[in-house]
Amino acid sequence: MKFFYWISQTKIWESVFRTKLPISTNLDRALVIFNSLSLHIHPIKVRERAIKFTYTFYLGMISFFLFLVLTITGILLMLYYQPAIPNAYENMKDLKYVVSNGNFLRNMHRWSAHLMVISVFLHMLRVFFKGAYRPPRQFNWIVGVVLLIITLLLSYTGYLLPYDQLSYWAVTVGANIARYVPLIGEELSFLLLGGNNIGEYTLVRFYVLHCVILPAFMVMLIAFHFWRIRKDGGLL
């Protein structure tokens, strides 16, 4: 305790955390939130009911946490994965049987992906049943819909990467569904696959979408989503 107190009084601590410790007044409490990048997702003053578990079931934060897990495990998987034929499938097998703890990592990525789809969906249900989509929050609801779509697209693009039978046919079916889009369907499927059938180009395209483009959009939109929560007056 004494040690912690000493640290909290050093110049370095003060330069990082602007709030003077120990906290004594309500103003200090507000400043802790106000001065912190991660905490200021909350407004300076929060209604007590809004931070109760049963109010949000923390579903948004659980989704965000799963996204962090997916990012970390995904980046680690990238170190052993090459988006090429036949390397992709072999790399995936190596991850399972050769790389230390590779199977654990892969399963973590996969389970988190499934859980993220579920938690994002449940989060949406909670917002719906609380009526939190109504003005002034209507635009954040739209942002949320896009976030759900990106989550699903990440699952779809990630599914091709192991390049096994399941991947191949799931993506064939998906690309053929895209073909039914009026007018631009054929073009869309050709662009997505980089050809008429799944091949080398498809694998690289899906890899870049999965590991760079979609996560980048995801990060930007999540940040915007959080910022809007505050600007719309905190949780309903």
Add this chain to the structure above:
Amino acid sequence: MNDDKINENNSEENVPKICRRKFLNTMGNTATGIVLLGGLGVTLDFLKPNVILEIPKEFKVGPIDSIQPNSVIYEPEQKAFVVRDEQGSFYALSAVCTHLGCTTKWNASGIGGNPKAIISCPCHGSLFNKKGELIQGPAQRGLDKFRLRLEDNQLVVNTSEIVSDEEMILKT
């Protein structure tokens, strides 16, 4: 006093039809627009590969004397069934399911207790008879039929030419 001058210029009566600011704004916006549109076009073009490695549309099967009546040859590369029926005529079917593109399988004695259901799709269970006609969905139509011709005692299948029921049979 500068502010006033700007305001004066902006009031309806005093603004010339085209002033320097308007001219420069229009030029600037047009140039930016052209560059953005051009960039978009060039990028879309870039995303469409010019060379894709695909197998040739035509392939040969035979010699035909070595193909027994009432038999089928499956070409996995081309995803095609080449069939010789009881009468000795030939026809060729695409093995690509007309639902959402999985590859179908030939089951000589039918599947699911239906002796007519010779061709089945593993993805969502569509069934076709040996002529490729639809028995059960979710597919909405029968399998595509390819044009067949005879060349030096060999069959030539052209997977880019889809033909009708009547045209599909090659008598020998």
